[in-house]
């Protein structure tokens with residue numbers, strides 16, 4: 001996601017829950033032009049922020065506006081407007097989960113404390129035989145045990161890239177995959193690691 005600071009990356013990552021990076025990249029230039037730092041966003045009215053986030057979708061932009069204003073207020077109140085550099089501090093902020101925290105630690109600070117496990121990392125880890133779990137927390141622990149810390153950030157970027165370009169959830173392109181000779185799921189992966197269909201959403205977002 002496009003960003004010029006750790007603050008922008010943190011906000012963009014929180015906004016990306018249940019939407020696409022492409023859409024987030026369309027709204028954040030307007031958001032950060034109006035609210036360039038945590039102090040500015042902390043002083044905003046969520047309704048004004050929501051007006052800048054409408055492209056993220058009806059039923060979503062108001063909740064996301066409340067999330068990022070609450071996040072900015074947390075940054076100002078607890079960290080003087082700066083983005084903290086530890087997992088423990090980041091996950092205490094409103095709307096920030098372990099995945100978002102590790103994105104920020106890895107991308108902005110080059111110091112991940114875990115592996116980012118999104119839907120692609122989850123699916124590919126199962127297909128590649130690196131985990132037997134379908135729970136992100138356990139998958140993260142399995143990957144942290146398998147790979148050295150210096151590789152954690154690039155590992156998730158690589159798996160996400162491969163998941164978007166080759167190892168699709170539906171119809172993975174095993175014939176054109178460069179690791180099909182080493183993958184235990186090659187040519188029979190379609191039902192491995194796919195999520196169950198979502199139940200109707202009850203509101204709220206988790207990043």
Ligand code: SF4
Nearest residue numbers: 167174177180183189
């Ligand atoms: S061989 Fe198929 S299942 Fe295995 S990583 Fe490649 S695309 Fe995915």
